[in-house]
Amino acid sequence: MADAFVEFLRREASRTKVRRIGSALYIIEGERTERRYRLPTDFIDAILLRREPGEHVVVEKGLIRELRYRIDELESEVKRLRLRSRVLEALLATCIVALILSLFR
């Protein structure tokens, strides 16, 4: 290694807190700041983490397929739950009617 490079690495190491517990070595990371400058590919961050996207959003074909699959899955889940909700609503209505009738008897 070049001397200045060694010196640079040593300095960085001297600024780092290291803990040793048993045979394990723990390097304590510094605090990470929020990313300020976004690249065009921050699509997932923008959608899932509600982060401000960059000026242009580029999405790979594979990701589109994955998203479409997830959306289809969610839509079928919504359909299934809606059907179940309707059945339960009907059941509830029947129960209410039965309850009212039983009260009048």
Next chain:
Amino acid sequence: MKGLKAYVKRLEDEVKRRFVGNEEAVHVLTLNLLHERSTALIRAPRGRGKSTLMLLFLRGIFGDDFVVISGASEIKRGEVIARLHIPSLEREGVERVIWSAFVKAPGKGIDEVNRLNPYTASNIYHLLQFGEVWAYGQRYVVGDFVLFANENPGDPTTFTHPPPFYDRFDVSVQLSALSLSEKFRLQKLTESYGSIVESMPQVIDFDTLREARREVAEVEVDVDLRALMNVLVRDLQACVRNRDISRVRPPALCEGCHFVHGVCSMVREGPSERATLVLLNLAKAKEWLDGSVTEDDIYRLAVYALAHRMELVRHDRGVEELERVLRRQRELNEERRARRQWAILERLYRGFSRDLYKLAKEIAVEDLVFAEELMKLEEEWLAKGLVRPEETIRQRLMLDGEL
């Protein structure tokens, strides 16, 4: 030392007194004077004061004793480099070379570089780099000099010079148009000075400047700042798909690449190694002249050292895009510090540790510059049998990045 600084500061002050606006550009041009064979390129559309700024600096250092060649006129090789002494050739059959005034003068200016024909430009290449010229099999050592050049890249009669030509300029400054209040100042200046260039006094001589250059060369720059420059330039150069020799360039080259999120994908052609040398010279000059140089200064100076020696994917955005890339690179550096990756590398240099190696590999898949250094260590560990080829980061990146 104080006396020398006072001369250089007075030169800058006298230029600023006569040149309205673009204060940072003037300061960078002053800093760039403080190393051997300094070369500066001033870029701007027509009528922004490119030639004026060039002449102000040359007059401030050399008085009237400098040579300017103009790309706009049809200059020949004899005017730029040398010509043969015809009587000696005819009478004695001896090839006596007469070196041009441009070659011999330590104060050199090139007006409208973009209009220099390619043949003339190629003659200037060698001079800028090595301080010597060749003609008719003879060599002339130019030694130390100051060279200013200017160009309007948007000029329709422009020759497109190859990137290596521009790489020979230490810095390039882009002059902006004057604001409303600055236009009032310019009018006042022309009324009071008449000819702004003619009014410029010689405030320093070349020997004094060379003395200052020798002092600046002795200045020590902190290793953290050296690391910052080197990491910055390496980030702009590195490409896992060998961009430098590939016929396909980003963004097409980056399709499906593991590092598509990196700074590398924003660069079509990276800077040469001259970039780190120029940045070091500027940092030394800033420390010497201003008394300090910080991380912020390096990023500001990088704009001037890099703008003309690399090509960005979004080059249509000009300097703004370069500033955006530098901001992104700075953010990447902050992340590197936060994850203590250089400390991890230092520990790995001291000795192999499987836990740290695992951690380093995780970092390496996000950081190509770190990966390169880790791969060098892996070669040693492979030879010693400490790691298996299939578990190395090289193998992983080859699979991911389709090397």
